Amino acid sequence: MCYFDCKRWRCGFWKWDSFRQQCHKEYRMGETCGQKLIYHTELLDQQCRLCDQMEKKNRRLRKMWADMERWRAEGNRRATVEKTERDYRDVAAQISQLQYEHGRRLTQIDY
Template sequence: MCYFEQSLWSCGYWKWGNFRQQCNKEYRTGETCGLKLVYETSFIPSPCKICEQISKKDRRVRKMEEDIARWRREGNRMATIEKTEHDIRGVQGQIEDLWRGHEEKRRSIC
């Protein structure tokens, strides 16, 4: 039951911070008992790094979709369109992985 700082973002994502206080169950100096309790929570109003990565990838997907629409209007770019559609599927898979990890961490007990 040692005490640690905690950071909490506006999206609900959190992470442990620095060690702050040793509990009375651990007698060795510099060691922790393994059970983490919150000493102080720092609320951060901005989105977390994972949310920033997701929004960057969303913008990238939107840009690629706009490019595909433009290329279809122009015609004669089928190979480029196919490659970009493949790239979109890859980026969307990365976005899903980021969301999955974000939600697992957000829902986990501190």
């Protein structure tokens, strides 16, 4: 079992980092046995990449929603509202996919 550093963000998302120490089972220089153990975990007090993307998309959804409400009140922008509703559904689906990936990574054991 070879040792690697690990990065862990405040939301719980993590990823393997650099190789640290070779185990005694692997005799070839520069090779690893395939099993990973954590040598050191670096705790990062910031958002992970997926949380950052979800936050940006949520801001975009709020802006779309406010625009649609304003356009509906004006009453003369039906095509614009319909297009924005389609875009809204697309962005919501993207957020759902990002949440799935994030949740999967939180519970995944990666060897």
